[in-house]
Amino acid sequence: MKFHALLRYATPAHAYTLAGRLLPWLFALGLLLTAAGLYVGFGLAPTDHQQGESYRIIYLHVPAAWLSMVIYLAMALWAVLGWVLNTRLSSMMARALAPTGALFTFLALWTGALWGKPTWGTWWVWDARLTSELILLFLYIGFLALQDAFEDPRQGDRAAAVLALVGVVNVPIIYLSVQWWSTLHQGASISVSSGSSIAAPMLLGLLLCALGLWLHAGAITLLRLRSIIIEREQARQARWLERLRPQRPKGPQGPQEART
Amino acid sequence: MRSVFLAVLHRELLLGWRRRSDLFTLAFFFVMVVSLFPLALGPDAAQLRAMAPGVLWVAALLSVTLSLGRLFANDHADGTLEQLMLSPEPLSWLVLAKILAHWLHAGLPLVLLTPLLALQFGLPGDAIGVLVLSLLIGTPVLSLLGAVAAALALGTRGGGVLVAVLVLPLYVPVLIFGAGAVGAHGSGLGAGPHLKMLAGVLALSSVLAPWASAAALRVVAE
């Protein structure tokens, strides 16, 4: 009984409404948690002995990096579901996730560079994590490029799903190879969690920021999903879109204004 | 099933032979790219020796990437691909035949040219041996992974650049293990682990890539 009720939301029409109802809450909660996390991280957490104040960038950098990876997995999952089960909405969800994932990857790299300069004296280092993250960005760009290269959006969905699947299989291999390469060539040793056990306020700030940004990413994804739903359903001339049309004022023109 | 595989392979080799100029163009490109590096970075012998494995590997990578456009495009244009896909034989098996032919045309020649070019960089004999071995194991992987990207880009306007964008991230492990093998050999650590990892990647991709390419072809060309 309950499952049937939930299955409604597998249709674009109902998903549109559900997304619309969820996203203000996700946004508000995300904003709140991120603000709290930043307050704890920037305001309450103590200074790091080795790195000084520059370590505080991790409250943005680490959640961004985590999200970049989680979103890639989610995106690949939705894409493959859309391909295997032939559901339009699943593929639309993958399309909605991709740009956000790419943006967080870019942010992870950028904030990482800003953290690297004061801490290790250089904007960029070819260590395992940074290099793997860079390649993840390339994988996102490939996904986005391939989707849009097809005339038929459903074909684009399926092709991108194959690519995402190949990418997911490859990501561990890429990470393994880069880590191996990095440990053989590495001069300065670089570690995200600075060796020693992480202090409680730092951990709290990190988790709050991670959760907050995750909810925020969810909100943005749902908003983008709504746009994608409208665009795709309009191309199919779906009838449920009628109720979304902005109401036209009924003036003296009336029924004489014929539509072709 | 084997006869169909051989038939496809035979056809590919025959077509390749008729278009042998493509082979020379590719070889020429490889040599040109390799030559660009000393021209850009200077003729210092020690530096050239150090960068030789990387240069040769990157040049091989770029050459193979360039040649991927032809893997499926011609057959797609003249309807042969459609016929192959209608065959009762598993498509991944037929794709494997095409990939093998591609490697014979685009990968193996590079492997054979490498010793000459490596001598130009002053690489010692044993290092050349490791380099050739790494390319021998690695270039089939480039063809295998490249086939997936070539299949995906088949129905698109993107062309060769799109194939490159799709495939280059996937090539990174191959590049690292391949070029790294020579470096490890040079520094006394031994090329064994790198070459074994490369062989592992070859084994994995020889099973997965034909399947993924076939799936991509079904998505794109139907």
Place this chain on the structure above:
Amino acid sequence: MNWSSWTDFVHMGGHAPYVWGAVGVSLLALFWEWAHVYWRQRAALQALGDEA
């Protein structure tokens, strides 16, 4: 509170450009993303209305 004064907070132990640069880039990126997606949604609804 970790900080004794606002000046200390802004100063960030001398790493102010990096820390606030990172915060700035993040805020800018997130804001840009929101603006872009919002504009896209507006355009989609507009296109629906225009079709009528």
